[in-house]
Amino acid sequence: MKSERRKHSGREKDEASIRLLGKLQDQLHSSDASNRRRAAFNLSWMQEDGLEILKSALFGNSPIITKNAAAYGLRKMHGRMKKMALEVFEQGLKHRERSTRDTCRNALQLLEQKVPEKSVSQGRAARNLRIREIPKKNRLRRKVSTRRTR
Numbered sequence: 001m002k003s004e005r006r007k008h009s010g011r012e013k014d015e016a017s018i019r020l021l022g023k024l025q026d027q028l029h030s031s032d033a034s035n036r037r038r039a040a041f042n043l044s045w046m047q048e049d050g051l052e053i054l055k056s057a058l059f060g061n062s063p064i065i066t067k068n069a070a071a072y073g074l075r076k077m078h079g080r081m082k083k084m085a086l087e088v089f090e091q092g093l094k095h096r097e098r099s100t101r102d103t104c105r106n107a108l109q110l111l112e113q114k115v116p117e118k119s120v121s122q123g124r125a126a127r128n129l130r131i132r133e134i135p136k137k138n139r140l141r142r143k144v145s146t147r148r149t150r
Contacts, residue, residue: 021046025053028073029066036066040073044081051081055088064099071107086113 024046027039043050050073057070074085092104093116108115 017049021049021053024050025057028053028057028069029062033065033069036069037072040069041076044073044076044078047081051077051084051088058088058092058103059095059100064103067099067103071103075107075111086111089113 021043024039024043027035028043030036030039040054043054046053054070054073058067058074062070071089074088077085086108089104089108089111092100093108095101095104105115
């Protein structure tokens with residue numbers, strides 16, 4: 001016997017989509033890399049809702065593995081959402097957290113987009129890490145004698 005498919009009302013669809021988005025958000029923060037990637041890919045097809053979840057994972061207080069998965073999902077956006085994902089990556093280049101900046105920079109490089117060479121903070125660090133020559137001090141060099149003492 002076949003069960004008939006009944007049509008869902010608008011409210012049931014909304015509740016089901018909310019549950020699905022919550023489940024995908026939990027999977028995005030999972031410890032399993034495969035689950036994280038799969039959730040990020042599925043969120044990439046969810047238009048604005050998926051974009052918001054991926055953006056909050058990228059800019060939030062998440063571990064780097066979650067940020068990388070979120071960047072993967074943003075890279076996989078299609079259609080009109082692709083442009084919005086690129087804007088998110090450009091905002092991430094100006095973020096205060098280094099892990100977010102690095103993740104966004106790598107994502108833009110993978111998408112073959114133009115990435116600025118240096119940020120302001122990197123320029124300061126480069127100036128402080130110059131190689132300096134250490135002056136030689138007047139040292140008395142000991143001569144190693146080749147004679148053997150008896």
